[in-house]
Amino acid sequence: AQTVTQSQPEMSVQEAETVTLSCTYDTSESDYYLFWYKQPPSRQMILVIRQEAYKQQNATENRFSVNFQKAAKSFSLKISDSQLGDAAMYFCAYRRTQGGSEKLVFGKGTKLTVNP
Amino acid sequence: DTGVSQDPRHKITKRGQNVTFRCDPISEHNRLYWYRQTLGQGPEFLTYFQNEAQLEKSRLLSDRFSAERPKGSFSTLEIQRTEQGDSAMYLCASSLFQGSGADTQYFGPGTRLTVL
DSSP states (O other): OOOOEEOOOOEEEEESOOOOEEEEEEOOSSSSSEEEEEEEETOOEEEEEEEEETOSSSSSSEEEEEEEETTTTEEEEEEOOOOOOGEEEEEEEEEEOOOOOOOOOOOOOOOEEEEO | OOEEEEEOOOEEEEEEEEEEEEEEETTTTOEEEEEEOOTTTTTEEEEEEEEEOOOOOOOOTTEEEEOOOOOOOOOEEESSSSOGOOOEEEEEEEEOSSSSSOOOOEEOOOOEEEEO
């Protein structure tokens, strides 16, 4: 069974600085998808960024980028120029490609605090 | 706003009572997912539908849980004979699957269930 581990229960960053959230996963599959979701307090979860495992190039969305290390099964999220609105729970998630379960497997999350 | 909506947002019930939650997906999305999230954990998959067909169910979905999506639009999740362990946030997500690739799941605000 696939598992996703987020080893940092909480992280904090100063406004305008950069922070990296860690995620590792375990799978025997060679092709899959990885995601970072953000869940602000009392608000719904939204997709931050996604990565296809077959792509070597790391995904980037504005201030958000990932460091995808397939051999190490590592998928970290870097947030540059942190803003107060980035404060939230961040969940790393894994999903198989077609032919298997369509579910997202989530880690336990990292609570990010942004200090002004 | 045409995002995923869930009703009710909060539900308090007594142990042994039945409860039903509703999820309205994004219009034209053919897939609908249910997840459960307990405090301090990431969401856990319960079940998903493609159109009206229920294609996958988690072992977490005991006999007391039933989900339907009768016309391939909205879905209901019913919990019979609720137990205190059922207290959690129930999340719904929808996506547009077009035959290949990973469909992005868009989440609703959730229904928070408290069983007394």
